[in-house]
Amino acid sequence: MHQVLFYSMGGNTRKLADAIARVLGVKAAEIKTASIDPAADIIFLGSGCYGSNPGEEMTKFIEKNDFSSRKVALFGTSGGNAGLEVDLMAAALKHKGATILGSYHCKGKAFLLFSTGHPNQEDLDSARKFAREMSMLG
Numbered sequence: 001m002h003q004v005l006f007y008s009m010g011g012n013t014r015k016l017a018d019a020i021a022r023v024l025g026v027k028a029a030e031i032k033t034a035s036i037d038p039a040a041d042i043i044f045l046g047s048g049c050y051g052s053n054p055g056e057e058m059t060k061f062i063e064k065n066d067f068s069s070r071k072v073a074l075f076g077t078s079g080g081n082a083g084l085e086v087d088l089m090a091a092a093l094k095h096k097g098a099t100i101l102g103s104y105h106c107k108g109k110a111f112l113l114f115s116t117g118h119p120n121q122e123d124l125d126s127a128r129k130f131a132r133e134m135s136m137l138g
């Protein structure tokens, strides 16, 4: 059993979360009201990128939870697709004792002009592939 938790201000990261959760046969949950399921094999955490950072609620969630001996897979979306959100989440999680199995990030539509149309079908297919690969490491 796996867990998929996300922060998504505009809905882009939610699309990845739903695609990943579907592959895993679970339901994605918003980070705000979520807690870690002690029985989860892998915790998938996803966030958009806001001012070069993951969502504040995601950062807080990582800060307040114990991830020692937890396996975590990360996903994110951003206008520029630099992957800063997943890199920063990975760094914070390592401090909290997590093992990072892998990460996936893609573009996410920002404002009116940037990265329009993302995440698209190809992005979602890649996210599903990522979910299958990660679940084999669980």
Ligand SMILES: Cc1cc2nc3c(=O)[nH]c(=O)nc-3n(C[C@H](O)[C@H](O)[C@H](O)COP(=O)(O)O)c2cc1C
Binding pocket: 007, 008, 009, 010, 011, 012, 013, 014, 047, 048, 049, 050, 051, 052, 053, 077, 078, 079, 080, 081, 082, 107, 108, 109, 110, 111
């Ligand atoms: C307030 C705000 C700040 C953002 N800052 C960045 C940024 O620093 N770098 C970047 O690449 N994209 C930035 N973006 C674009 C978002 O990361 C992108 O649209 C992402 O897909 C948002 O995810 P969401 O729809 O799940 O909230 C920003 C978007 C917003 C709304």
